[in-house]
Amino acid sequence: MNKSAPVVEIRDLHKHFAGIEVLRGINLNVERGQTVSVLGSSGSGKSTMLRCINWLEVPDGGEIYIGGDRMGVKSGGVKPMSNRELSAMRARTAMVFQSFNLWPHLTVLQNVTEAPVHVMGVSRKDANDHAIALLEKVGLSHKHDAYPWSLSGGQRQRVAIARALAMNPEVILFDEPTSALDPELVGEVLAVMRSLAEDGFTMVIVTHEMEFARAVSNEVVFIEKGQIIERAAPEKFFTNSDSERVRQFLGRYRTTSA
């Protein structure tokens, strides 16, 4: 890990599915402690970009660096990483999914300790202590022994955030974390994410929550047809974007949500 390198660096990222170009040359740096929101209409490629960062999708071109280290490709830059190397790289990132993807056969506490104990080799006791502190942080310390099935969507997503934090990741990738939630449950998840931003966690957030992106991000990125067409500080992005397309997107959002 290189302390001065960006936590995430994306260089000329390309990806296509069945001949359709989904990403067409994405370049993006995320510095330590930054919160970057990624906006764009559905199908613009923003989730795919996020999933390329931790190699859930293997890019067709371009490079990804996590803390200065190349993701998915061995040093030398040609051969793909072995599963073991990939696992070690992925463990430096963490992801929060739209549909939570908690492991239903494990309790809340076990969901949070599973990867630290069985992937990172943390002792059971340390992992438990850490998990208990994290569940406290997301406001679910009373739910240790519950199974995910019995929780509300907002609670599940907060467990998923605790599970991600338990990896001590360099960056947390959020893939539309509130899109599957009832409107009244969105707030509790956003509150947790806001506190993470204040604590200085590095986060990349794909979202449709405009107000949240505006209030919490250091930078807002707008993706359209697989390319970043605007990248600005939130105030500028939301009030005075240079991009006609962004102004149009925001205008439509305002009229539909007003």
Next chain:
Amino acid sequence: MNGIKMLWDNLDVFSVGLQNTLILFCVSAVFSFLLACFIAFLLEGRDNIPRRFVRGGLDLMRMLPFLIFLYLLYYGLPNVGISMDVWSAGFIALITYHGAYFAEILRAARTSLPSGQAEAACAHGFINSKMYWRILLPQMVMRSGPLFGNQLVCLLKDTAFLSIITLMDLTAAASAVQAKYFVPLPPFIFVIVLYWSITLCVEALLRRLGRRAQKRGLVNE
């Protein structure tokens, strides 16, 4: 002759038969299940030539009548220089044959697992065997409870075929007793009741698995 007395006089024959059937059933159930877990693990991952062979093997096994498979092992293999006693032939037949069926149940459960489960495991650094044994398999097993019950009952009934290759199981015991007196009804009804009781125990055990699954919201019953 009185039926009850006939059974009573031959209790030792039945008890040996019951014991052998239980040994066959329990050992085969455990090992065919483990074999299936292992086969389902081999099937994890992208479709490739070795995996096609594994799947082909499974299909082949499931298409074979059990008795023919048993005959092949016990009477056929000695022709190519491999001979074994009835117990070995019985165990191998039951474990591989039902292992294939169990594997098929697990394969179906794997297919119906939401893709996000493996993805979340992946994103948290799980790979290969750890992902399979810790994240995927427990869910696959808990979701398949009722199908396992069904298959275990089939396994129990298939142990009866081993009487044909002279293994002294419950069915063989019943045949022996009826051959002694030429009165078929009491011994056969008696062993049917015994088979049925074993089935009830199996189902009770699976209900406990079912409760674990229910507690986790993995079944909708």
